[in-house]
Amino acid sequence: MDTELARTFLTVVTAGNFIAAAERLHVSQSTVSTRIHTLEQQLGCTLFVRNKAGATLTPAGRQFQRHASTLVRTVEQARQDVGIPKGFSGTLVVGGRIGLWEEYLLRWLPLMQAAHPDILIRAESALEPEIMQGLVEGRIDIGVMYTPQSRPGLKVEQLFDERLILVSTDPKSAPEPQPGYVYVDWGPEFYARHSAFFPSFTGPSLTANVGWLGLQHLLDNGGSGFFAYRIVEPLLKERRLHAVNGAPEFSLPAYVIYPTDRQVEHMSGAIELMHNLADALAKPSAETPSKKRAARKRR
CATH class of the missing domain: 3.40.190.290 (D-Maltodextrin-Binding Protein; domain 2)
Known part of the structure; x- marks a missing residue:
């Protein structure tokens, strides 16, 4: 799985909606929507319910949040470990x-x-x-x-x-x-x-x-x-x-x-x-x- 998709998912979770997530990621709202749609297709489930209040996690979304955090953290930790100076x-x-x-x-x-x-x-x-x-x-x-x-x-x-x-x-x-x-x-x-x-x-x-x-x-x-x-x-x-x-x-x-x-x-x-x-x-x-x-x- 592309970690960029997981990062986008986590940004939407933190920001509370797609618009604020797009601003934090410095991309368009359509880009955020496309990434989430791609992620949902890969997982075969709906991750967010979009309404006037923002973007709310579905039960599947809440379950995936833990895995997304682990995935991104593992990649980041690997990057840091590889780059540790002597x-x-x-x-x-x-x-x-x-x-x-x-x-x-x-x-x-x-x-x-x-x-x-x-x-x-x-x-x-x-x-x-x-x-x-x-x-x-x-x-x-x-x-x-x-x-x-x-x-x-x-x-x-x-x-x-x-x-x-x-x-x-x-x-x-x-x-x-x-x-x-x-x-x-x-x-x-x-x-x-x-x-x-x-x-x-x-x-x-x-x-x-x-x-x-x-x-x-x-x-x-x-x-x-x-x-x-x-x-x-x-x-x-x-x-x-x-x-x-x-x-x-x-x-x-x-x-x-x-x-x-x-x-x-x-x-x-x-x-x-x-x-x-x-x-x-x-x-x-x-x-x-x-x-x-x-x-x-x-x-």
Whole structure:
């Protein structure tokens, strides 16, 4: 079977419809439809039911998904194994959100290299859909993200809770979005809670899908926005940013996702190091200025 057909099938599963799958694969919708039709002819069954909601897997499609993932992963693993440079015994591809590389995965990297010096590591940064697609296809071994999707053959484990606080370049900023507010898309759960706290908010003039991008804009041009405390903590100490008094805080869990059928030593070691680092970073239990003030008031 042509692995391109299996990849297209898995992309439709992840994207939810043929149109979005075509955009991700950079091909036309008719090409995606032709590939799926060819695959269905080879298998002798219908894989998707197409309706207004998108493309839904049939029972046969759900059964084939497991085999398609194994097929693509096996081919990808073979490609990586053949291409391992001399002096290394294996490879590990880690995909993570750029915000999770900052102050977390970048600390994990040297720990992993010290524990497994014979493993060639490929570090990738992407958003959740791309990381999930890579995991399903087998191109990515371990994913670290905020909003994972449940997929057969993939295990999801929580690493830590990200604390998102409202910061501003104005030390007297009001505890709600003001002119110059940057909305960072931290995912659907953040959007729902943000909307509940600020029901009259009509929308930002600037939206960023990556926290780093929004933060750089903030530092260069002024304004406010919700960012991970572990990342803005140094800027708060330098007084380049200020925690906004009275503003809500949001909790955003970070997860590690990996295939359950690849229990090799360096993968389990990598995941264990991620958990250990997450626990170590959580132990100091650093508090935001607003929480420290509240604690003093309670005393």
